[in-house]
Amino acid sequence: MLSVRSAYIHIPFCRRRCYYCDFPVSIVGDKPPTGTKERINGSNSGTIAYYVKVLCQEIRQSFSTHQPLRTVFFGGGTPSLLSVEQLNQILTVLDQQFGIAADAEISMEIDPATFDLEQVKGYKAAGVNRVSLGVQAFQPELLKLAGRSHTVEDSLLAVDLVRDAGFANISLDLISGLPHQTLEQWEDSLEQAIALSPTHLSCYDLIVEAGTPFSRQYKPGNTPLPSDEVAAEMYRTAQRLLTANGFEHYEISNYAKPGSQCRHNRVYWENRPFYGFGMGATSYLNGERFARPRKTWDYYEWVELVRAERQARGDKEGEDVRELRSQGVKQQRAEDNLAEADLLDTVMLGLRLAEGLDIARLIQLFGTTAIARLWKCLQPYLNDGLVAIAPNSQLNQIPSSGSLRLTDPEGFLFSNVVLTAIFEEFE
Numbered sequence: 001m002l003s004v005r006s007a008y009i010h011i012p013f014c015r016r017r018c019y020y021c022d023f024p025v026s027i028v029g030d031k032p033p034t035g036t037k038e039r040i041n042g043s044n045s046g047t048i049a050y051y052v053k054v055l056c057q058e059i060r061q062s063f064s065t066h067q068p069l070r071t072v073f074f075g076g077g078t079p080s081l082l083s084v085e086q087l088n089q090i091l092t093v094l095d096q097q098f099g100i101a102a103d104a105e106i107s108m109e110i111d112p113a114t115f116d117l118e119q120v121k122g123y124k125a126a127g128v129n130r131v132s133l134g135v136q137a138f139q140p141e142l143l144k145l146a147g148r149s150h151t152v153e154d155s156l157l158a159v160d161l162v163r164d165a166g167f168a169n170i171s172l173d174l175i176s177g178l179p180h181q182t183l184e185q186w187e188d189s190l191e192q193a194i195a196l197s198p199t200h201l202s203c204y205d206l207i208v209e210a211g212t213p214f215s216r217q218y219k220p221g222n223t224p225l226p227s228d229e230v231a232a233e234m235y236r237t238a239q240r241l242l243t244a245n246g247f248e249h250y251e252i253s254n255y256a257k258p259g260s261q262c263r264h265n266r267v268y269w270e271n272r273p274f275y276g277f278g279m280g281a282t283s284y285l286n287g288e289r290f291a292r293p294r295k296t297w298d299y300y301e302w303v304e305l306v307r308a309e310r311q312a313r314g315d316k317e318g319e320d321v322r323e324l325r326s327q328g329v330k331q332q333r334a335e336d337n338l339a340e341a342d343l344l345d346t347v348m349l350g351l352r353l354a355e356g357l358d359i360a361r362l363i364q365l366f367g368t369t370a371i372a373r374l375w376k377c378l379q380p381y382l383n384d385g386l387v388a389i390a391p392n393s394q395l396n397q398i399p400s401s402g403s404l405r406l407t408d409p410e411g412f413l414f415s416n417v418v419l420t421a422i423f424e425e426f427e
């Protein structure tokens, strides 16, 4: 039986759009923090409340394996624009539709200057037990240049607030490779982050996405973006400083104190199934990915269409129906290549993890012929040390057990080279 124990919930609202962002978000402007009287009466509350209503409808009419969720992740956007009541509404519907395990990890992305103490205490009381705070940088000029809607002081206050609310599991997001960012500034951001004693850090390298304000201003490889050499040094610096301070480098961009890895994100990297709800969210069920519309009104129309279809068929809300329309729009892959597509996903995602891929499991899932092709394609990288096998064995012979992984930091740093070679071999 298909076992789905994780759900991603997309909250697509932000106060303003950061200059590097191409996520499906809807901009609501700078309003007082959620949860205050002003907010509830403010002009945004209607927009967000309507979205929450549609989102809950989507969850209620979705396919369910009726197994309690072990991880729930509120991502965005800025989920901390939700009021405590709205968060409770969504968690209640999730609990009714799937159940939520008593020891579930419930994560929420929150942004500085979007919440107060009362609100974050409310999130904790609602069941959130892990927060991921988007601090990004500790230099005012870099925050401004990136179009972030908070200051360094807001970030420091935000950490105090989540601590005061009783959160022990706190992750901080940092971004490297920003225009004008120097290696010294990056090192300073890492040190300031370490001094705040988070349990987890995500360090993302800026990607200049097409269609963003950054893409009109900056060209990859050109100043004022850091050169490839400086960007690589930033990666190595993060690896060196964070591991020296007790963080495990458990995934290409993620570091955790022992016992604090993000359980939800591991589901993605281990290529396990998950539900996805909300505008632009993707779910992964039965080996297939289903995407929801990335525009607000398209999403609302789609949820209504599914509701109307179900009603026409006489289905009741919450019924366990294996109905593709209720899962989103199936993402097309070559039909005769599903096994290779699955292999590709498993390998590309699994190599992001420090422990890499379990060779015996790969052989069991995909057979020796496919693994021989993978092995052949990885030979140059095994030879030059970007890929390693454990325990050590002869490189010219496919092992039947052990693990296959990218080395840290060089294999992780040049992962795109290795992953591109694998992609070209199998796609």
Ligand code: SF4
Residues within 6 Å of the ligand: 013, 014, 016, 017, 018, 021, 022, 023, 025, 076, 077, 078, 111, 134
């Ligand atoms: S806060 Fe995050 S999701 Fe919102 S605009 Fe900025 S980068 Fe995008």
